[in-house]
Amino acid sequence: MSFFQPKYFVLVLLVVQNTCLVLLMRYSRTRPGTMFLASTAVCCDEAMKLVTCLGILAFTYLYKKRKEGTDGGGAYSQLSMGENNGTDVVAGDGSDEEDVDQDIEESNGVDNHVTEANNHESFRDYLREQLQFDFRMAGLAGIYTVQKRLLYVAISNLDAAVFQVTYQTKILTTALFSVILLKRKLGKVKIIGLLILTLGVAVVQLDKVEENASKSSQEQHRWLGVFAVLGACCTSGFGGVYFELVLKPRTNPEDETSPTSRPPPSVWAKNVQLSVFALIIALIGAFLTDHSAIFS
Numbered sequence: 001m002s003f004f005q006p007k008y009f010v011l012v013l014l015v016v017q018n019t020c021l022v023l024l025m026r027y028s029r030t031r032p033g034t035m036f037l038a039s040t041a042v043c044c045d046e047a048m049k050l051v052t053c054l055g056i057l058a059f060t061y062l063y064k065k066r067k068e069g070t071d072g073g074g075a076y077s078q079l080s081m082g083e084n085n086g087t088d089v090v091a092g093d094g095s096d097e098e099d100v101d102q103d104i105e106e107s108n109g110v111d112n113h114v115t116e117a118n119n120h121e122s123f124r125d126y127l128r129e130q131l132q133f134d135f136r137m138a139g140l141a142g143i144y145t146v147q148k149r150l151l152y153v154a155i156s157n158l159d160a161a162v163f164q165v166t167y168q169t170k171i172l173t174t175a176l177f178s179v180i181l182l183k184r185k186l187g188k189v190k191i192i193g194l195l196i197l198t199l200g201v202a203v204v205q206l207d208k209v210e211e212n213a214s215k216s217s218q219e220q221h222r223w224l225g226v227f228a229v230l231g232a233c234c235t236s237g238f239g240g241v242y243f244e245l246v247l248k249p250r251t252n253p254e255d256e257t258s259p260t261s262r263p264p265p266s267v268w269a270k271n272v273q274l275s276v277f278a279l280i281i282a283l284i285g286a287f288l289t290d291h292s293a294i295f296s
Contacts, residue, residue: 019164026160029152037293038152039286042145046282050275053268060268061126130269136246137270140239141277145285147235150228157225166229169201173237181241246270 029035155163172194178184186194286294 022155022160022164025152025155026163029156037286037290038149038156039282039290040294041152042148043279043282043286045148046145046275046279050272050279053271053275056268057127057130057266057272058123060266061123064126130265131273132265132269133273134246137273138277138281140242140246141274142281143235143239143242144274145278145281147232147239149285150232150235154225154229154232157220157222158229163225163229166201166226167233168197169230170233170236172198173233174240175237177237177241181245243270 154167158166175186175190175194179186
C-alpha cells in the first residue's frame with residue numbers, strides 16, 4: 001500500500017490546517033491591544049468562502065466547455081470514419097454510398113447544432129443549473145453561523161490544547177445525530193471508541209491545566225468556554241448530518257423509487273448557497289450585536 005496517495009496527502013493537510021487554525025485563533029484572541037470583533041470575522045470568513053467557491057465553479061465551467069469542444073471533434077471524426085468504413089463493404093453501384101454520405105451530413109449537422117448550443121451556454125445559465133437554490137440551506141447557514149460565533153467565544157476562554165481536545169466531542173455528536181436522523185447503526189468498536197473519546201475529554205476538563213495554559217491579555221472564563229465549545233460541537237454534529245441529507249438528490253413524490261431527472265448539484269454549488277445565506281445572517285447579526293463598534 002502506497003502512502004503517497006492523494007487521500008493521505010489530503011488527510012495530512014487537513015490535520016495541519018486544523019492545528020494551525022486553532023493556534024492562530026487562540027493567538028489572535030489573546031494578544032494585547034484592541035480586539036477585533038468576532039461577528040465581523042465571521043462575515044469576512046463567509047465572504048471569502050463565497051468568492052472561493054464561485055471561482056471553483058467558474059474554473060469547472062471553463063474546463064467543461066473546453067472538454068466538450070475537444071471531445072466533440074473527436075466524436076464526429078470517429079463517426080464519419082466508422083460510417084465510411086461500413087460503406088466499403090456494402091457499396092455496389094454507388095447509390096448506397098450517396099445515401100450514406102447524405103445521412104452522415106445530416107447527423108453531423110444535428111450534432112454540430114447541439115455542440116454549438118452547448119458552447120454558447122452562458123456562465124449564468126450554468127450557475128442556474130448548478131445552484132438549484134434550496135431554502136433548506138438557510139436554516140443550515142444559521143446553524144453554522146451560530147457555531148462559528150461559539151468557536152470564537154470558546155477559543156477566547158480556553159487554552160488551545162484544551163479547546164482542541166474538547167472540540168473532538170463533535171465526533172460523538174455527529175455519531176448521535178447520524179443514528180437519529182440517518183437511522184445508521186453503530187458497531188461495538190465504534191461505540192467503544194466514542195466512550196473512550198468522552199472519557200478523555202472528561203479527564204482533560206477535570207485536570208488542572210490552568211497552570212500550564214498560555215497567558216492571555218484578555219479576561220477569560222473557563223466554564224463559559226467549555227459550554228461554548230460543547231454548543232459548537234452540537235451544532236457541528238447536527239449541521240454535518242443535515243448537510244448530508246440536503247446533498248442527497250430529491251425523489252419524485254409520485255414515485256419514490258425513481259430519482260429526479262436533474263442531476264444533484266455539486267458540493268461547491270451547495271457551498272455557494274450556504275455562503276450566501278450565512279453571509280446575510282452574519283451581517284444581520286453583526287449589525288444587531290456590534291452596530292455601535294462597527295459604525296465607530
